Amino acid sequence: MNTPSGTFEAVPLEALFPDAGAADLGRLARSAAEIDGALVPGKRLVWEWFPEHVIFPGRSVAGTPEILLTEVSLYDEGSDWLALSLDVEWTEEGLLRVWSAISVACWCEVEHNAHYVDPVDRTVAGATSLADAFETAAGRFVQALAGPRDPEHWRAHAILPPRKQG
Numbered sequence: 001m002n003t004p005s006g007t008f009e010a011v012p013l014e015a016l017f018p019d020a021g022a023a024d025l026g027r028l029a030r031s032a033a034e035i036d037g038a039l040v041p042g043k044r045l046v047w048e049w050f051p052e053h054v055i056f057p058g059r060s061v062a063g064t065p066e067i068l069l070t071e072v073s074l075y076d077e078g079s080d081w082l083a084l085s086l087d088v089e090w091t092e093e094g095l096l097r098v099w100s101a102i103s104v105a106c107w108c109e110v111e112h113n114a115h116y117v118d119p120v121d122r123t124v125a126g127a128t129s130l131a132d133a134f135e136t137a138a139g140r141f142v143q144a145l146a147g148p149r150d151p152e153h154w155r156a157h158a159i160l161p162p163r164k165q166g
């Protein structure tokens with residue numbers, strides 16, 4: 001089965017987050033609209049969602065159970081790339097977590113595929129609602145869209161080996 005995807009209007013928010021109130025879901029939609037507003041005019045983010053993970057599947061599941069995510073490419077040239085992602089997922093403890101980071105291609109001697117730089121990570125617990133966590137992560141996303149789009153900048157920032165020439 002293909003993962004459902006589409007612009008944020010298509011995301012079945014009530015079904016994915018049955019514990020969130022209408023006001024909170026409205027805040028999610030506004031945050032997503034702010035991200036769209038920060039993209040190249042006319043471009044919209046594409047989100048993917050995972051209805052099978054609405055209920056915490058438990059620790060036994062391999063990998064991170066994702067509920068809603070998006071990713072946008074900031075650079076993609078040859079075998080080098082830079083991307084920006086935002087994920088709503090379950091922690092191992094069964095709490096919702098919203099996470100946003102820049103990911104950059106790995107040029108280490110040992111191949112790691114990708115490195116995540118400056119992640120913003122908010123767990124939905126206590127006074128932090130899903131909307132609070134999502135707004136914080138979306139703010140990070142908007143900030144990163146306006147930032148440097150050179151993978152070398154971010155590898156240097158994270159003290160990672162630079163791209164090999166040739």
Ligand SMILES: [Zn+2]
Nearest residue numbers: 106107108112
């Ligand atoms: Zn690496």
